[in-house]
Amino acid sequence: MTKITVKPxxxxxxxxxxxxxxxxxxxxxxxxxxxxxxxxxxxxxxxGDQKISGKEQFIRKLEALKSEKVSELILDRILTHGKEGAANGIIKMQNGQEYAFSDFYEFTGAKGAKVRSITSYIVRI
Incomplete structure (x- = not known):
């Protein structure tokens, strides 16, 4: 089971x-x-790794990531403004590795929209 910690x-x-x-x-x-x-x-x-384009490639990447089990997610900050957003935190894996991450998001619109792009920075700590 994955432990989730989110700042209120x-x-x-x-x-x-x-x-x-x-x-x-x-x-x-x-x-x-x-x-x-x-x-x-x-x-x-x-x-520094790869660029994924389109929902089909996105789904394939998600399937590949399923083998990497997360033991804990610590969400430090989530920011949004208009069509953009960002989140950062730490991911702890079941194999003991830990990563700091920062993701930047662009939505298709300002209200009730889907995610159109993600830029991920991931650093092993």
Missing amino acids: DCGNAPKKELLKQLNIAFAKANSDFLTDIVSDDIEWDIM
Whole structure:
């Protein structure tokens, strides 16, 4: 079971909640939720690793990540403004490795939109 730690906030920002749920879904390998929340033309740039274009490649990457089990997700900050958002924190893996991450998101629109792009910075700590 994955332990989830999220710093409390005002709870009055729908996009912050969306990004919180998105990060939890990544940690728990919930590919159904993630597939529903991204646009068909999703772009995911994992800096220094690879760039993923389109929902089909996104789904393949999610399937590949399922073998890497997360033991804990610590979400430090979630920020949103208009069509953009960001989240950072620490991911602890079951194999003992730990990573600091910072993700930047662009939505398809300012209200109730899907995620159109993700830029991920991941550093082993």
